Amino acid sequence: MQLIDSILADAQAIAKIRRDIHAHPELCFQEQRTADVIAQALTDWGIPIHRGMGSTGVVGIVKNGTSSRAVGLRADIDALPMTEHNRFAHASKHPGKMHACGHDGHTAMLLAAAKHFSKHRNFDGTVYLVFQPAEEGGGGAREMIKDGLFEQFPMEAIFGAHNWPGMAAGQFAVKTGPVFASSNEFRITIRGKGAHAALPHNGIDPVPVACQMVQAFQTIVTRNKRPIDTAVISVTMIHAGEATNVIPDSCEIQGTVRTFTTEVLDLVEQRMQRIAEATCAAFDAECAFEFHRNYPPTVNHPAETDFVRRVLGEVVGPQNVQEFEPTMGAEDFSYFLQAKPGCYFLIGNGDGNHREGGHGMGPCMLHNPSYDFNDELIPMGATAWVRLAEAWLAQPRG
Template sequence: MPLIEEIVEEAGEMAALRRDIHAHPELSFEEVRTADLIAARLAEWGIPVHRGLGKTGVVGIVHGRDAGACGRALGLRADMDALPMQEGNRFAHASRHAGKMHGCGHDGHVAMLLAAARYLARHRDFDGTIYLIFQPAEEGGGGAREMIRDGLFTRFPMQAVFGMHNWPGMAEGQMAVSPGPVMASSNEFRITVRGKGGHAAMPHLVLDPVPVAAQIILALQTIVSRNLKPVDAGVISVTMVHGGEANNVVPDSVQLEGTVRTFSLAVLDMVEQRMRQVVEGICAAQGLQSEYAFEREYPPTINSAPEAALARKVMQRVAGADQVLDQEPTMTAEDFAFMLQEKPGAYCFIANGAGAGAHRAPGHGAGPCMLHNPSYDFNDRLIPLGATFWVELAKEWLAEPTR
């Protein structure tokens, strides 16, 4: 089917709004201006607005022709926070705030959902209710978790929830979705190896934490290669090593930090336990002390099969069957996972086609137009496709018989 003409005709206005948000990026839980803009637009279109969930979150409600009497409801979610990074672009809508940038396309996610919201509010040619979720703090703040804690799913009862992210690695206009795990859990660890420092020329008088820390780094890699089933996936990365102040002094301690990524909580449980055993065992064998802290941040993002299948069917209709791909799982993380732990749903992908930056205007930075890159910018040509998908997905899901 062609894109919704009404959305196409108004795409320029939505692109201007997107660029305004891009020029005024706000970090996690600081999205006050962005939330004000969203709330004002929703209210202008006759959509009731609720604010304050997850501190700066916004929820809009669009009832269908039955005024929501059937009880069927779903949520559509867009994240709205920026990244703490310096933008390298010099075009007119580049960030006006040093050290803050929409380097992940959340400005585009907001624009696509707002475009869909306006169309849905005008026509209401469906039965049921659509909740428009504008979520803060995806970039490490766990805004989805905070909105849930503030009553997202109790105050706005919905049977399913969908999210979407732009993906620069695919050709422009392609879309992707798959059942099961599509993004990994994200977790941090901190290890301190404590010994007894002293003169580097007299190692027999010290308890040197440096070689013990080196043993731990190497041993942690055997957890994936020797404890994890080959058909499962996991990544343990030691990314920071701190120890020592002078080249002739053995330090008292060494600190190690890093991340763990898995596609299942069962694998995560095993990895966390084995890491503790490895750290404590190696340190005990050398007569040193250890401290081990493991912090779970985002769980794996796992799509439910029926919702992923429905999303794929709608994608094929709006983008063309040959433009819809299977989404290859990635070890990056996404806090939409918290919502999928509570409700059936699917996290979908729309191709930005921006890797080489062919769509970008003059003034773009020299780097690749990839996520979290200083030269990134969302491709405004995707707004009609993304908005049409949201509209058709919501109507299709609400039209299905109750499972």
């Protein structure tokens, strides 16, 4: 493993920053303290910053030489609305808020790279350090783009990474094409007519309508889309009724849809609406269909993915660069990849043995109250960022 000496020397100090951020988690678009910590560190290291993009985002600007070329490196900075079960010294001090996805670690890795860049600028061009708010459902990447990220900081490509529990520390994973799915939500309200449960013929019962509808939705996955295309329809909530002897007036169905392509998503939404409305009509009920598209699929660009695979192989050895198995989770880095070439890859977080005494009894998995980021990743992740930026700016312009 070819780690950078200056990053190794600073690893303990950067880990201290990471733990401070972990102890003071902030939710999407509320990351004021976190942004202050990032901005202060960059300023102390002599790196110019821009604040307020996407509400609480921070962009560091590292220039060297005369080239107009530029590349972007991104870390997300927000926490999750959940209560931490860990009791070690750097556990969350704010009930109901927790860095349970490792964004504190992502921030630390990019800060470690920034500190190295402040003293060692072995490139000709500009490296933009993008500290993005509100990945956890807020679409912070989209908001930064709306605020002019790529106009104010023109970059040829942008790269992002996420820690991955269960994959060994010391390994990366990368893949061309779709790696995270689109995230979408639906809500269907079935309006019938209430009645006494003993006299069902006097009403229009929305509950059996909902049951028929939920079963029919799965035929979209098994009979409407091509078998080689991927989609998940999950009905996660059904709400109806207040009393056991009353047929309710209405029933509400909610859930999520995940796909790897917009074309499949279009098909699923159209078929769901048609099934919902036709099923209601068949039972003389009324239907209100809502479908909200959240994050698009995260799709890595081929040339940039090949570039990342090569550079990461030089850092940890090709044998430690695995194939990224796509997941049906979602990631708002997708918005960046819609606007710019780039690649989103994984860095192994280990199996949880890095956690200190006082951790919760649950597994060290993402979005789990017993999770904690593995500080051993900081030197490797920061080295990867530095080598990716240096290699990108050194290669001939595409």
